[in-house]
Amino acid sequence: MEYVVFKLDEENYTIPLEKIKEILVYSQVIITELFNEDPWMKGMINLRGEVIPIVDLRVKFDIKDVTFGENTVIIVIKTNENKLIGIIVDNIESIIELDTQVIVAAPEMGVSVDPRYLEGLIKLNNKQMTTLLNIDAVLRLEEAA
């Protein structure tokens, strides 16, 4: 299976390529702000007539000093509820081909994100570790605030 590795702050995260519908350059979209919504809900964009909510993953993962640069992109995800939701990430690192067997269960401790969002850990070729996200869990909208 193919996976996409992206970066948030100093951390690498991975999601399956098949979940991705589209990648947009952040600076080229107009986001309409919402009000009274969760702080990580950045707003709404128009993707060829579809109204799509945008989640700022950095806010969701409690990363401070959120900045937007040239490499900032929006990854549009198709969730298992068939909703299209965009996530803002710092940049896309790479696309990798992986055997699902190299995925190891995530340890209970020592991981920066909420364990509910974790699918497992992946060891990359350069000995780096990357976190495999359960992106559907991350984007589940009904979860308790």
Added chain:
Amino acid sequence: MSQEIRDFFMEEAGELFDNLHSILLKNEEAGEISPEEIDSLFRDMHTLKGGAGSVEMLKFSGFTHHLENFMDMVRNGEIALNAQIIDFLIESVGTMQDILQEEYDEELDEAEYTQTLQQLIQNIEQIKNGRQVAAPTTEEVIQKESKKQEKKHIFGDNAAEMIDLFEELEHETEAVEAGRIEPADAVDAIFRIIHTIKGASQFLNLKYFPAYLHEVESLLDSARNGEIPYTHTFNNFMMKVADHAQGLIDQELNATVNHDNFHLELDALKEEIGELLFVLEDEKSCKNEPLAFELFDEVSEAKPDRESSDDAPAAFALFDAQTPVSMETATPSKEEVPAFELFDEQSTVPAEPKNSQTHASAPKKPAPKQPVRKKNVSLNKAAAATSIRVNLDKIDQLMNRVGDLVITKSMLFQFTESLEDDHIYKEIYEKLIDLDSDIRELQESVMSVRMVPMESVYSRLPKMVRDLAKKLDKKIKFEHIGDTVEIDKMMVEGLMDPLTHIIRNSLDHGVEHPDVRLQKGKPEIGKLIISAEQESGNIIISIRDDGAGINVDKVVHKAVENGAITEEELSRMSEQDKLMLVFHPGLSTAEHVTDVSGRGVGMDVVMNNINALGGHIRVYSKKDRGTEFQIILPLTLAILDGLNVLIGEKKFILPLNAIVESLQPKSHMIKRVGKSDKEILMLRREFIPIIRLYDFFNIEPNYEDLEEGMLIVVKSASSKVALFVDDFLNQEQIVVKSLEKNYKKINGIGAATIRGDGSIGLILDVTSIVENHKAEV
């Protein structure tokens, strides 16, 4: 079986059921149904059966089969209708509908189904026996009955298979007729089907039917071996054989076939086979010139002798009134014979053969006893030619594309504003104006595709009213007006619940019992009228009854008691306001209210549903004169007129249909209630609560002083509120997009749209703003 096709069938079935119900209910009182309508009933049942067979809903198909046969007997005059039989039909159609739904949901209970089916068969049997005069001895009857029951039972179990096979046969022959399959390629399949049917029928202990099919099978066998050609003529013949064979099975199962009349039938078949062989020979000699397809098409719809009611088996109407025309095309060589004269209908009296070829087209034997099983194929085809079924999603897609066009257009308009060259600007601007009007027209055309007549809403109501009136032991005359008024298909579903609720309330609490009505000097039979009309971009649907009316005092009393309103509020309320209290949620939850005041249960839900459709509801009532509910709906949900309003730097869209008026308030118009900071706008002696939208959305406003900004008075449900905004801008037509498709409900925002610059615009949801505001206070 693809789900899509099933869904498609379910949708079609819904319409057919609507039609069935409406015919039956219309005629319930009279106790008789016109021949046209009987035909229509039969046709609908036939279509349902066939459709169900093709989507493999065999239980339903099997059940419907019996009713179809029953209708056929009615059609042929074998059974005379009366109110009781119509009642039976109404109940049975209801059962059909249940079975269909259960089978669709895959929740059909096998045992229960068999029992229901048996019950139906018994009922049909009883009705039929009711007409039989010369009854055999009791013992015989019992014996016969049990035997028949046994057969029917087996048939019930095997019905599905048989029906399936016949459907398959029909499918195959129709494909040939339509030219989708070459006749020669179909013969193998058709032979196989007939063979299988014959085999299956032997399991049913049928005596005559297999012998009949055997003849057909042999004929097909020769065709299969190439001894005779399988042509369109042959195919048409097969179509009739199939029809007739189905009729024969029914007859045999009902034991209306005996040795003598069957042999008459068999002889007729053999004779026709002979005739067919001649025709085929004839065709061959004409260098295989293809016959016109309609050679043997029946035109018996127009034939008055169709309802001939004899039980005796029919000879095939192989050569029908249309034959002469086709024969003329088929045998152009016979110039010396004036074709029309020779084959004219009158010439059914055997004409003197003029040449050797004539025997081929020899007029049929006089066959006065002729209940031809007519399938109205031509009728269905005619209907298919004028309309097609389109999935709503496709129309939505089309609508979306048009929406995109609208957006692109406004982008272009915005762009031209930046052009500096006046000349070019003017040129482009003019073209854009043309484009604009074209797009508008396109939009309207696409919209009109989504529109359906109100009939589709009404058709489900009479049955409901009837059932309810029966249950409540009341007499109601139900009328509907404005069947042709069109409404957005998307709204129909959303409208059914509120309508049902209102009607239920009117019947339950509005219209009195007959004796009470008589006491009041009113006609015994209550009236319930639903009407629809279009008025300036809205649809107004009204539901009126001539019942007891709403007891306003009781409603008010209850409202005060429940704390839904204060005495002080009450003192300011108009009569109309008081009536509107029936929609107050605080009232409807108190169950005992209904016992005294009559109305209220779930009326707040009704209002919410209507609001969700972008409409609103009003109620008028007079004691002992009746009650009227008026539902005002926008024509469509997809596009609305909106007003851009400014809060701080943010633009929002306010639906125009919610706006009552807008004004810049003066300080004396603004009151504060008690010590609270609750602000009230006093406008022409009306007190309207003010909601500061910047507070609601937590936006930094340009103005905090009410006198500097604007107040927009909007109506929501039963109340008015004044929304405070910084300013309002232009008005525009917007395409509504759901927020919930990819996100969820947002407080205060009903939907989104796409603005000229490609960004998302947010549409304010007045109802939710008011509700949230109330919750806060």
